[in-house]
Amino acid sequence: MRPYARVRKLASEEREELERMERSRKPAAGRARRAEIVLLSDRGYTAEEIGERLGCHQETASRWIDRFNRLGLAGLEGGPPEAAMSAGDSCAGGPAGVAERWFERVRVDGEITLLYEPHAHELVRSNVWHVRGKDRDLLVDAGLGAASLREAYPDLFERDPSLVLTHAHFDHAGGAHEFPERWIHELEAPRLAEPGFATLSGAALPAASRREMAQMGMPIDGDLIDALPREGYDVRSYRVVPTPATRTLAEGDAVDLGDRRFAVLHLPGHSPGSIGLWEEEAGLLFSGDAVYDGPLLDELPGSDVAAYVQTMRRLRELPVSVVHAGHDPSFGGRRLREIAERYLAWRAK
Numbered sequence: 001m002r003p004y005a006r007v008r009k010l011a012s013e014e015r016e017e018l019e020r021m022e023r024s025r026k027p028a029a030g031r032a033r034r035a036e037i038v039l040l041s042d043r044g045y046t047a048e049e050i051g052e053r054l055g056c057h058q059e060t061a062s063r064w065i066d067r068f069n070r071l072g073l074a075g076l077e078g079g080p081p082e083a084a085m086s087a088g089d090s091c092a093g094g095p096a097g098v099a100e101r102w103f104e105r106v107r108v109d110g111e112i113t114l115l116y117e118p119h120a121h122e123l124v125r126s127n128v129w130h131v132r133g134k135d136r137d138l139l140v141d142a143g144l145g146a147a148s149l150r151e152a153y154p155d156l157f158e159r160d161p162s163l164v165l166t167h168a169h170f171d172h173a174g175g176a177h178e179f180p181e182r183w184i185h186e187l188e189a190p191r192l193a194e195p196g197f198a199t200l201s202g203a204a205l206p207a208a209s210r211r212e213m214a215q216m217g218m219p220i221d222g223d224l225i226d227a228l229p230r231e232g233y234d235v236r237s238y239r240v241v242p243t244p245a246t247r248t249l250a251e252g253d254a255v256d257l258g259d260r261r262f263a264v265l266h267l268p269g270h271s272p273g274s275i276g277l278w279e280e281e282a283g284l285l286f287s288g289d290a291v292y293d294g295p296l297l298d299e300l301p302g303s304d305v306a307a308y309v310q311t312m313r314r315l316r317e318l319p320v321s322v323v324h325a326g327h328d329p330s331f332g333g334r335r336l337r338e339i340a341e342r343y344l345a346w347r348a349k
């Protein structure tokens with residue numbers, strides 16, 4: 001309980017945006033009310049006073065201030081009703097707000113584009129990579145599938161890409177059903193055809209996972225999305241569409257785009273059939289969840305620590321210039337070796 005939570009010092013753009021939100025008075029998403037809470041706090045009112053003034057519970061006001069402090073304006077965008085925000089509380093905001101856009105798009109270079117879902121929790125916010133090739137395009141992973149990736153970017157998907165899934169976890173494979181060509185390692189194909197556990201609802205996550213995430217500094221506060229992909233979306237309705245693979249991959253297979261050629265590296269450990277795509281000529285690796293610059297997960301169902309150790313030894317030796325990973329920002333060869341060494345030292349203990 002923090003009834004006296006205070007908003008951090010506002011940046012001038014934030015203040016402008018909050019004032020604009022306050023004036024917009026869109027009660028459906030409750031954004032105007034949330035902006036009012038933050039602005040009142042900034043003017044020196046306590047959560048208790050804000051609660052009185054706006055007719056809401058002070059704990060609710062505190063929670064919005066906390067969210068704003070942690071996530072900035074995005075924290076006011078959605079926000080599932082939380083336990084302390086009881087029904088009938090005018091500041092609870094009812095259903096979470098609808099995201100202005102679901103995907104973000106970053107042009108990496110002339111051929112490579114990164115797509116990701118900013119409203120997904122870090123745990124399930126994966127990177128989707130589009131590579132424009134001469135004869136064919138490559139799509140590495142497909143995101144959660146909570147919104148249509150294809151419809152979001154008709155220019156990118158003018159021609160069907162070959163979708164290569166680095167593994168079958170739902171944050172990477174949820175959108176696979178939108179694409180006619182779906183390639184995945186043979187050990188992951190069954191899971192693509194019959195998806196395992198998948199949820200965006202915080203309440204449906206096992207308590208142990210929540211504890212583990214909190215320990216890793218990624219607490220799950222509510223659901224795994226903080227805004228809705230569209231009006232009326234029910235987070236509990238999230239499912240992964242069962243999708244058979246159209247080609248199964250194995251170590252050494254080639255993915256040929258005409259002007260660029262990638263080799264499939266089998267990199268088990270995170271999951272049995274995790275793969276990377278290695279473009280030797282450019283020293284470029286799409287690594288999926290075999291390695292990324294964040295807390296590595298090797299104790300999930302299907303994970304294998306001994307296999308992961310072997311994978312890290314292999315990655316350590318790879319003459320990499322850039323790694324485009326399944327999560328978090330891209331990095332170079334030196335950082336790859338640091339991550340691998342750190343993992344190996346940790347698991348050698």
Ligand SMILES: [Zn+2]
Nearest residue numbers: 167169270289
């Ligand atoms: Zn994964």
Ligand SMILES: [Zn+2]
Nearest residue numbers: 126171289326
């Ligand atoms: Zn992942």
